[in-house]
Amino acid sequence: MAQLQSLWIVRHGESAGNVLAYEAEAAGAELIDVPDRDPDVALSPTGRAQAEATARWFAALPEAERPEVVVVSPYLRTRQTAEPILAALGLPTRRDERLRDRELGVLDRLTSHGVRARMPQEAQRRDRLGKFYYRPPGGESWADVALRLRSLLGDLRRDHAGRRVLLVGHEALIFLLRYLLEELDEAALIALTRREVVGNCSVSGWRCGPDGRFTGVLFNHIDHLREQGTAATSEEEIDAEPV
Structure with missing residues (x-):
């Protein structure tokens, strides 16, 4: 089976939505x-x-390790994050809607408190089904997002076999890539989401061995942001996803 040489993913930089979500959650709105x-x-x-600092980090990699292909979520915040990286690497952009953020449907723009106050039945249904399988009306479950990522990975393996690929996307995608590439189960994935807060402009990466299995080399790496003084605190990196 055709395989990639390596796969990277960068979460988008801090967005205006991240800032507003943090403020709303902190205020109990x-x-x-x-x-x-x-x-x-x-x-x-x-x-x-943060995006500029991440571009410098990739440009500083040895030439034999730098991404050769960059695929980006079509959302504005991811495109803006990718722009300096693409410029630093001298690569064209490729967009793929399968890298979009998880769709929240009727829960869109609600805080955790807002979901429980305005849609208590949905909050109870989510508690019963669990984070991985709960699908809000009009939205997606984490399992739904995993399905589109499986499709994307299949295309990447076929179209870019033997190459180094960088994805620019969103927090849920990073957790789910690890779930897929490292063959985690639901319990291990949920434990990971409780243990880790994926930072804005963090870098995660895997290498593919001769046996076709991926091995993680970095996860949620933000040292390049700390060095530039652009790393947010874990509170500032709060995910806008309400449940």
């Missing part, structure tokens, strides 16, 4: 006051600085 559609939410000034 029910609604995150984001005026834009989720695909149109832009990076914050901090997010832009």
Whole structure:
């Protein structure tokens, strides 16, 4: 079976939506006051600085390790994150809607408190089904996102066999790539999501061995942001996903 040489993924930089979500959660509000559609939410000034720092990190890699192909979520915040990386590597962008963020349906823009206050039955249904299989009306479960990632991985293996590929996407995708590439089960994935907060502009990566199995080399790496003074605290990196 055709395989990639290596696979990287970068979470987008801090967005205006991340900032507003943190403020809403901290204030105990029910609604995150984001005026834009989720695909149109832009990076914050901090997010832009994080993207530049991440571009410098990739440019500093040995030439034999740098990505050769970059595939990006079509959302604005991911495209803006990818721009300096693509410029640093001298690569064109490829967009794929399968890298979009998880769709929250009727829960869109609600905080955790807002879901329980306005949609208590949905909160109870989510508690019963669990994080992985719960699908909000009009939205996606984590299992749904895993399915589109499986499709994308199949295409990447076929179209870019033997090459080094970088994805630029969203937090749930990073957890689910690890779930798929390292063959985790549901319990291990959920434990990972409780233990880790995936940082904005963090870098995660895997190498593929001769046996076709992926081995992690980095996960949630943000040293390049700390060095530049652009790393957010774990509280500032709060995910806008309410449940």
